[in-house]
Amino acid sequence: MKKNAEVFLKAILAGVCIAIGGVIFLACENKVMGSFLFSIGLFCVCTFGLNLYTGKVCFVWENDWRYGLNTITIWLGNLVGCWGTAMLIRATRLGVSGAAMVEKVNSMVDVKFGDSLLSVFILGVFCNMMIYVGVESYLRNQHEFGKYLGIILCIMVFILSGYEHCVANMFYITMAGRWNAYAWLFLLVNTAGNAVGGWVFPLLRKAAAEKA
Numbered sequence: 001m002k003k004n005a006e007v008f009l010k011a012i013l014a015g016v017c018i019a020i021g022g023v024i025f026l027a028c029e030n031k032v033m034g035s036f037l038f039s040i041g042l043f044c045v046c047t048f049g050l051n052l053y054t055g056k057v058c059f060v061w062e063n064d065w066r067y068g069l070n071t072i073t074i075w076l077g078n079l080v081g082c083w084g085t086a087m088l089i090r091a092t093r094l095g096v097s098g099a100a101m102v103e104k105v106n107s108m109v110d111v112k113f114g115d116s117l118l119s120v121f122i123l124g125v126f127c128n129m130m131i132y133v134g135v136e137s138y139l140r141n142q143h144e145f146g147k148y149l150g151i152i153l154c155i156m157v158f159i160l161s162g163y164e165h166c167v168a169n170m171f172y173i174t175m176a177g178r179w180n181a182y183a184w185l186f187l188l189v190n191t192a193g194n195a196v197g198g199w200v201f202p203l204l205r206k207a208a209a210e211k212a
């Protein structure tokens with residue numbers, strides 16, 4: 001029970017960190033600078049050992065079934081963290097009706113919800129391919145600068161390319177006040193795409209190693 005509580009709490013904190021990245025992205029008029037600063041989310045997650053669904057799901061095939069079940073707990077914790085942070089921001093001058101941040105996030109969500117579910121799934125796949133590379137860079141790169149450069153570059157690539165990150169979208173949907181039945185369907189498809197994207201490199205590397 002204590003272990004489960006720790007997993008959930010670290011997932012909530014990870015959701016808060018990603019939401020903070022989302023806030024600064026919305027606050028920046030320059031998309032390139034916004035994507036650069038958004039990387040604070042994954043930076044905090046990796047530095048403090050927090051539980052982010054899009055990072056943890058990449059390593060499902062390297063662990064037992066309990067790890068897989070934990071990714072569900074982590075997803076829910078990320079949702080709580082993103083929802084709570086967005087609701088607090090909505091209670092400030094940044095989140096009032098007519099504020100630039102609210103208009104921007106609603107425009108973003110309009111584009112996301114206007115997309116096909118197949119597109120959302122595919123964009124989710126490519127997003128988590130980048131997340132996996134960023135996390136692996138942090139874990140395996142022997143150079144301190146390289147660890148963090150990998151995080152920054154991968155985050156910037158997925159944002160500027162328009163890929164879909166389910167945890168970031170938890171924040172954007174809440175910030176826009178757009179939760180409905182379709183929002184849940186969108187998020188679940190996005191989550192599935194992120195899962196598959198996170199498995200691409202690990203499974204290909206495993207298959208290559210077995211043939212070597």
